[in-house]
Amino acid sequence: MTQAEIKLCSLLLQEHFGEIVEKIGTHLIKTGSQPLRVIANDTGMSLDQVKKALCVLIQHNLVTYQLQKRGFVEYEASCSRVLRILRYPRYIYTAKTLYSDMGELIVEELLLNGKMTMSVVVRKVVNRLTETMEDGKTMDYGEVSNTFVRLADTHFIQRCPMAPETTETLDAPPPPVPTLVVNEKDMYVVPNLNLIGKGKRRRSFDDEDNGEHKAKRQKQDADSKEPPPDDGIYWQTNIDRFHQHFRDQAIVSAVANRMDQIFRSLPAGYNIVKQILDQYLTLLADDPLEFVGKSGDSGGGMYVINLHKALATLATATLESIVQERFGSRCARIFRLLLRKKHLEQKQVEDFAMIPAKEAKDMLYKMLSENFVSLQEIPKTPDHAPSRTFYLYAVNTLSSARMLLHWCYKSVANLIERRQYETKENKRLLEKSQRVEAILASMQATGAEEMQLQEIEEMITAPERQQLENLKRNVNKIDASENQVDETIFVLESYIESTVKKL
Amino acid sequence: MAGSGKGRGRAAFTFNIEAIGFAKGETLPEVAFKPPPLFPPTDFKPVPLKMGEEEDYMLALKQEFRASMKKMPYFMQKEDENQGIEKYSKKYLQMRKESMEWTPAGGKMKKAKVATPKSNVDVLKKIEELEKKGDEEKSDEEKEKEKDKEGEEEEEEAGNEQEEYDEEDHEEENDYIASYFEDGDDFGAGSDDNMDEATY
Numbered sequence: 018m019t020q021a022e023i024k025l026c027s028l029l030l031q032e033h034f035g036e037i038v039e040k041i042g043t044h045l046i047k048t049g050s051q052p053l054r055v056i057a058n059d060t061g062m063s064l065d066q067v068k069k070a071l072c073v074l075i076q077h078n079l080v081t082y083q084l085q086k087r088g089f090v091e092y093e094a095s096c097s098r099v100l101r102i103l104r105y106p107r108y109i110y111t112a113k114t115l116y117s118d119m120g121e122l123i124v125e126e127l128l129l130n131g132k133m134t135m136s137v138v139v140r141k142v143v144n145r146l147t148e149t150m151e152d153g154k155t156m157d158y159g160e161v162s163n164t165f166v167r168l169a170d171t172h173f174i175q176r177c178p179m180a181p182e183t184t185e186t187l188d189a190p191p192p193p194v195p196t197l198v199v200n201e202k203d204m205y206v207v208p209n210l211n212l213i214g215k216g217k218r219r220r221s222f223d224d225e226d227n228g229e230h231k232a233k234r235q236k237q238d239a240d241s242k243e244p245p246p247d248d249g250i251y252w253q254t255n256i257d258r259f260h261q262h263f264r265d266q267a268i269v270s271a272v273a274n275r276m277d278q279i280f281r282s283l284p285a286g287y288n289i290v291k292q293i294l295d296q297y298l299t300l301l302a303d304d305p306l307e308f309v310g311k312s313g314d315s316g317g318g319m320y321v322i323n324l325h326k327a328l329a330t331l332a333t334a335t336l337e338s339i340v341q342e343r344f345g346s347r348c349a350r351i352f353r354l355l356l357r358k359k360h361l362e363q364k365q366v367e368d369f370a371m372i373p374a375k376e377a378k379d380m381l382y383k384m385l386s387e388n389f390v391s392l393q394e395i396p397k398t399p400d401h402a403p404s405r406t407f408y409l410y411a412v413n414t415l416s417s418a419r420m421l422l423h424w425c426y427k428s429v430a431n432l433i434e435r436r437q438y439e440t441k442e443n444k445r446l447l448e449k450s451q452r453v454e455a456i457l458a459s460m461q462a463t464g465a466e467e468m469q470l471q472e473i474e475e476m477i478t479a480p481e482r483q484q485l486e487n488l489k490r491n492v493n494k495i496d497a498s499e500n501q502v503d504e505t506i507f508v509l510e511s512y513i514e515s516t517v518k519k520l
Numbered sequence: 521m522a523g524s525g526k527g528r529g530r531a532a533f534t535f536n537i538e539a540i541g542f543a544k545g546e547t548l549p550e551v552a553f554k555p556p557p558l559f560p561p562t563d564f565k566p567v568p569l570k571m572g573e574e575e576d577y578m579l580a581l582k583q584e585f586r587a588s589m590k591k592m593p594y595f596m597q598k599e600d601e602n603q604g605i606e607k608y609s610k611k612y613l614q615m616r617k618e619s620m621e622w623t624p625a626g627g628k629m630k631k632a633k634v635a636t637p638k639s640n641v642d643v644l645k646k647i648e649e650l651e652k653k654g655d656e657e658k659s660d661e662e663k664e665k666e667k668d669k670e671g672e673e674e675e676e677e678a679g680n681e682q683e684e685y686d687e688e689d690h691e692e693e694n695d696y697i698a699s700y701f702e703d704g705d706d707f708g709a710g711s712d713d714n715m716d717e718a719t720y
Contacts (some may be wrong), residue, residue, distance in 0.1 A: 033592060033595075034596065035596055035598065036598045037597075075593070342564060345564065497579050500579065
């Protein structure tokens with residue numbers, strides 16, 4: 018875990034879970050797996066607080082536990098999983114595009130709560146949807162359940178590992194740690210629930226008849242006494258599946274940009290004549306991008322998508338664009354040249370890039386000092402005499418990608434800090450405006466005159482209003498930047514991961 | 521021989537400077553005497569952010585998510601020091617927060633309560649066993665363990681952990697090494713030659 022990653026994790030934990038959880042989470046990330054008492058000792062917090070914080074982290078799939086051989090339990094935090102918190106809005110938005118509002122709310126509830134049973138999720142989503150609907154209409158459980166099932170079928174949500182069903186034996190004491198197992202076959206199996214009913218709106222006390230309210234409450238109590246039929250079957254979002262989807266999207270859009278004209282002329286649906294399809298596939302396979310390769314002729318031609326190459330190309334494109342924005346288009350030209358030719362001498366760089374020697378030299382050194390290019394010595398003689406040594410410039414995409422990823426983490430951490438600073442500076446003003454809004458809302462509800470409303474509004478002076486607007490604009494900008502840096506993080510991470518794991 | 525370059529006393533590099541691209545005799549760039557500036561001036565302005573419906577929606581999602589997380593029971597607020605004037609509303613907000621206290625795996629609580637009569641039997645059995653060893657400390661530990669079981673899973677672990685640690689302490693209190701007498705073999709029988717002192 019690099020310092021930048023740890024800092025970012027700590028900021029994310031603090032924003033979403035509060036300072037206590039942040040302290041314990043950061044400590045675990047820094048030190049690896051530790052037992053409960055050591056955590057309490059090192060962080061100086063009470064055992065109670067540590068337990069509660071660990072519960073919260075485990076609930077949100079950020080910390081796991083393991084029974085060690087010597088008989089005690091160690092907790093381990095997953096830094097990469099904490100960093101995923103940045104991507105939550107993207108997951109929710111994807112669910113919306115694929116499964117509309119119901120999918121969006123299901124995924125949002127699961128991300129907010131970490132682990133939940135199906136019945137609870139469906140109930141919450143139904144209630145939320147009901148509130149947004151017009152008066153008198155309510156949402157039906159059936160549709161939401163269906164969406165849930167579809168999400169499970171396409172593996173976007175999965176079952177959490179559960180404690181195995183053990184027969185209660187009197188003599189054996191319960192193990193210190195429940196060993197959770199997940200049956201591969203059951204991971205996406207939805208329990209058979211007969212969820213019928215309609216959504217409930219949160220009503221204010223004025224609307225209710227007293228008697229009716231009592232009766233409803235009794236009924237609710239009766240419902241909550243019996244355990245739901247799917248008690249113990251918890252669901253969580255399957256982050257990897259979302260990543261797969263993003264990756265596929267990225268590759269498809271990259272190819273589409275490449276083959277712009279052809280794609281536009283493709284007829285809707287898959288009724289493409291075989292010959293034209295053949296042509297397109299050949300074009301794709303011959304494309305220097307090498308996304309699609311031909312792996313044989315059986316069945317008329319076997320085509321395969323080269324994922325490693327695709328990810329590498331996407332990462333390289335990101336690198337090129339970063340170099341261009343940082344150093345200028347001439348540097349970018351040199352960079353692209355080095356990518357293509359792998360190793361070049363100083364003189365060759367000048368010749369191929371058609372840039373005067375002095376400038377080329379200057380740019381190369383600038384990039385070298387920032388570690389975008391590297392210098393390789395190849396001695397001609399065993400004594401490594403500098404006058405008789407080749408010095409070759411090259412670009413190592415993997416190490417550049419890692420370096421940029423590190424920069425990205427740092428940037429996001431800086432952005433979050435700046436946003437928190439801005440908010441803190443204007444805390445007093447924000448509180449004042451919130452109070453004024455609350456007063457306005459309550460006065461409007463009780464029917465106030467226009468004059469009184471205006472008076473209240475004037476409590477916030479014009480320059481203060483301006484300040485608030487500036488603050489809002491800045492905070493929005495910073496938030497949007499965080500989202501977009503996360504897109505770069507995703508591309509770079511996917512690339513690096515694909516080089517590490519040889520699947 | 522050593523270090524005498526082209527001109528006596530003049531600075532010379534050990535390698536041919538043309539190899540890296542500097543012409544002979546040309547002025548070399550300045551040497552830096554201080555660390556690079558914290559906010560170096562950039563030649564190029566950053567590219568403007570992507571704008572669009574998708575981005576706006578995700579921005580709204582992000583801010584709403586953050587706001588919802590702050591209201592959830594998972595958000596553990598550190599007790600603020602008194603900010604001078606204590607707000608009247610604080611008392612009522614606290615009450616509301618406490619009513620939303622969250623415990624993990626709420627269903628498990630019931631099971632634990634059902635299990636306590638059984639665990640009582642457990643505990644009693646263990647206490648009997650341990651009384652044979654003549655240890656009072658253990659029974660206190662077991663009572664604590666029973667209380668812990670009524671709570672959350674992790675408390676159970678902690679209780680067991682406490683037991684673990686105390687067990688080790690307990691074992692170290694007497695000088696006997698427990699493993700020696702486990703199998704029942706007469707480990708010490710062979711060396712019992714009426715020798716009271718340790719062998720060297």
